[in-house]
Amino acid sequence: MAATIANDSPKYKNSLICCSPSVEVTSRASTSSTSGCVSADESYDSNYIPKSIANKKLKIHSSATKEEVEKAINQCKELVLSSPQCSDERKWLVRYLVELRLRLEDLKDNNGQARVRVSIKGHHFEQQTNPSNRKQYCDHCSGVIWSIVQGSYICSDCGYLCHYKCVDHICRVCAHVVMTEKGSFETNICPEKGLAAQDYKCAECQTALTFKDTWNEPRLCDYTGLYFCATCHWNDLSAIPARVIHNWDWEKRYVSRIAFQMLNLSWTRPYIDIENVNPRLINFIAELEWVHKMRKDLEWMRRYLCACADGTSLLSPLFVQLGDVNKKYSMGHLQAINDGTLETQLTELTELCRSHITNCGLCSGKGYICEVCKNNEVLYPFDSGALMCDKCNSMYHRGCWLRKGQICLKCLRLEERKKNVDVTIDSTDTFEYDIDKFVN
Amino acid sequence: MSSRKKVLLKVIILGDSGVGKTSLMNQFVNKKFSNQYKATIGADFLTKEVIVDDRIVTMQIWDTAGQERFQSLGVAFYRGADCCVLVFDVTAPNTFKSLESWRDEFLIQASPRDPDNFPFVILGNKVDLDNRAVSAKRAQQWCQSKNDIPYFETSAKEAVNVELAFQTIARNALAQETEAELYNEFPDQIKLNANDNGRNRDGDNCAC
Numbered sequence A: 001m002a003a004t005i006a007n008d009s010p011k012y013k014n015s016l017i018c019c020s021p022s023v024e025v026t027s028r029a030s031t032s033s034t035s036g037c038v039s040a041d042e043s044y045d046s047n048y049i050p051k052s053i054a055n056k057k058l059k060i061h062s063s064a065t066k067e068e069v070e071k072a073i074n075q076c077k078e079l080v081l082s083s084p085q086c087s088d089e090r091k092w093l094v095r096y097l098v099e100l101r102l103r104l105e106d107l108k109d110n111n112g113q114a115r116v117r118v119s120i121k122g123h124h125f126e127q128q129t130n131p132s133n134r135k136q137y138c139d140h141c142s143g144v145i146w147s148i149v150q151g152s153y154i155c156s157d158c159g160y161l162c163h164y165k166c167v168d169h170i171c172r173v174c175a176h177v178v179m180t181e182k183g184s185f186e187t188n189i190c191p192e193k194g195l196a197a198q199d200y201k202c203a204e205c206q207t208a209l210t211f212k213d214t215w216n217e218p219r220l221c222d223y224t225g226l227y228f229c230a231t232c233h234w235n236d237l238s239a240i241p242a243r244v245i246h247n248w249d250w251e252k253r254y255v256s257r258i259a260f261q262m263l264n265l266s267w268t269r270p271y272i273d274i275e276n277v278n279p280r281l282i283n284f285i286a287e288l289e290w291v292h293k294m295r296k297d298l299e300w301m302r303r304y305l306c307a308c309a310d311g312t313s314l315l316s317p318l319f320v321q322l323g324d325v326n327k328k329y330s331m332g333h334l335q336a337i338n339d340g341t342l343e344t345q346l347t348e349l350t351e352l353c354r355s356h357i358t359n360c361g362l363c364s365g366k367g368y369i370c371e372v373c374k375n376n377e378v379l380y381p382f383d384s385g386a387l388m389c390d391k392c393n394s395m396y397h398r399g400c401w402l403r404k405g406q407i408c409l410k411c412l413r414l415e416e417r418k419k420n421v422d423v424t425i426d427s428t429d430t431f432e433y434d435i436d437k438f439v440n
Numbered sequence B: 001m002s003s004r005k006k007v008l009l010k011v012i013i014l015g016d017s018g019v020g021k022t023s024l025m026n027q028f029v030n031k032k033f034s035n036q037y038k039a040t041i042g043a044d045f046l047t048k049e050v051i052v053d054d055r056i057v058t059m060q061i062w063d064t065a066g067q068e069r070f071q072s073l074g075v076a077f078y079r080g081a082d083c084c085v086l087v088f089d090v091t092a093p094n095t096f097k098s099l100e101s102w103r104d105e106f107l108i109q110a111s112p113r114d115p116d117n118f119p120f121v122i123l124g125n126k127v128d129l130d131n132r133a134v135s136a137k138r139a140q141q142w143c144q145s146k147n148d149i150p151y152f153e154t155s156a157k158e159a160v161n162v163e164l165a166f167q168t169i170a171r172n173a174l175a176q177e178t179e180a181e182l183y184n185e186f187p188d189q190i191k192l193n194a195n196d197n198g199r200n201r202d203g204d205n206c207a208c
Helices: A010-014 A023-035 A066-082 A088-109 A175-182 A241-247 A257-266 A280-284 A286-306 A317-322 A331-339 A341-359 A398-403 A409-427 A430-439 B021-030 B070-078 B093-097 B099-110 B136-145 B162-205
Strands: A117-120 A123-127 A152-155 A161-163 A236-238 A253-255 A386-388 A395-397 B007-014 B043-052 B055-064 B083-089 B120-125 B151-153
Touching: A066 A088, A088 A117, A088 B043, A088 B070, A175 A257, A175 B070, A236 A257, A241 A331, A253 A257, A280 A286, A286 A317, A286 A331, A286 A341, A317 A341, A331 A341, A386 A398, A395 A398, B007 B021, B007 B099, B007 B162, B021 B043, B021 B055, B021 B120, B021 B162, B043 B162, B055 B162, B070 B099, B083 B093, B083 B099, B083 B162, B093 B099, B093 B136, B120 B136, B120 B162, B136 B151, B151 B162
Parallel strands: B007 B055, B007 B083, B083 B120, B120 B151
Antiparallel strands: A117 A123, A123 A152, A152 A161, A236 A253, A386 A395, B043 B055
16 A cells, blocks of 8 residues: 655655755756646646745745744745736745744744644644554655654645654645645546656656656556656555546556545545536446436426425435536446445435325425326326426326327417417507416 | 633635725724725734633634735635625725625635535725715615625724624634534544543453
């Protein structure tokens, strides 16, 4: 699972390049912008800190004093003012400013002691007071967290774990922030561009990467299509949304830590609009087609249940998720469709709701009678044996509809009446016509 | 148990630029007012300890720059807010109109657990000026239509209603905070019990 690497390996030190206030950083940034590398078209690029923040003077170390932080704040303010409005650079400068201010407040509160809360790069770190019994690894250096002797922080939003000593050096922006601001999954299957597009550097910590180096081989993340070093890519396995949407391929593949955290966080969020992204999938996957049809039925049922005092209690969380007009799916739903659990859950749910609607006086009163045979059987829009005219909302038995030549009788009646009205208009004055229009 | 813990209320002040967000905060915390306008950069905060219902709480009041639109502060900034204060200028109808979008954007970014009941407070500032353009009735009506948001007419310059408004803000924020705490502590309690059980069993098994 997690790569166990010696705590203070040289590789670990290298991986701090991003945070070390050196000339290298600025030069790297300038070369990368001219060569138009990853940063230009990469999907979550806006979540990487722009070069101005890697500025030497702005950076503060973990044991910075009050004065140093104050100085950094003032410099950051100047940078904000000099940056163009609505730019990514400004966005991150403002966020950095907020973090600095929180840091300053923290210094005033408890001088020199370990900080209880740290906000950095969108994370909200809290001290981990009762670590679990499982062995934990630092997300930054991938070393073991020895919970008895080493303090650790955990991000309350994305679950990022790290040592006290690592917290000021972390490179990864909080996965919760990235996913919430993006609001969708990557829909291209492993959009790989190759190492050259990344300047032969890890996409997260900027460690140099080559396939010659057997100690730190580049690892491909199947979700982002980017290469990572072993500290940022632990060979976590996950199903990939893009592969599911396009190929219904549920095989788990290796993903980077950031992708793993993003996928885990967003697993139950309704991000996938199958009807728009890949409508043909619905025809190919029978289970999906069935669920899709069920959702339409649920939507009808919802209209009945919402208006009934007893019925609203049937609106379970699952109902609310699936019986909504926006037809987006979460990865969790798709997975449940694939392994069949959603089918059984949905069958139970629809049976329950159906039995309520047919037995409840209020709900069944809103049912329909077939326009053709007019027998006493009550029809509902969610019945499979019934059809609804999409113009006038009258209902038919499927058989009756076919027998009558697939023509809506009510629509015919309405049309005839309209003709009659038209005739009367010619003879009478327009005043009466106005009233008729309202009656119709 | 929870009352002994230090309570920190995160309050965020939003509104168009120049409506007096910084002035209101300064008046409340420092009891000072300056006629000079100086645009806020990014975001800044001041803290003040207040007593609400016999509890000492620390208000962390975040003053934002009216020009910075939401995306620059972002999800992380708004997360964990306990109350949102929307300010408009009673002499400028446009600032009143944009309240709606400030509110919507806040709810999108902060995504509170219960958006319908998240505590907002509306402040109509600069009532000391003569050229008033938004009537109290109109503002009141809008607030009522939005799930009865409390509305105050304030003047940061003359210190009218500022104390009262922030008292309400603190009270509503505290109510929100305690609710959130209740919600949060459930899983922990279960964990604690599990630990206790384990320890007891160890005690029983101990040979000495």
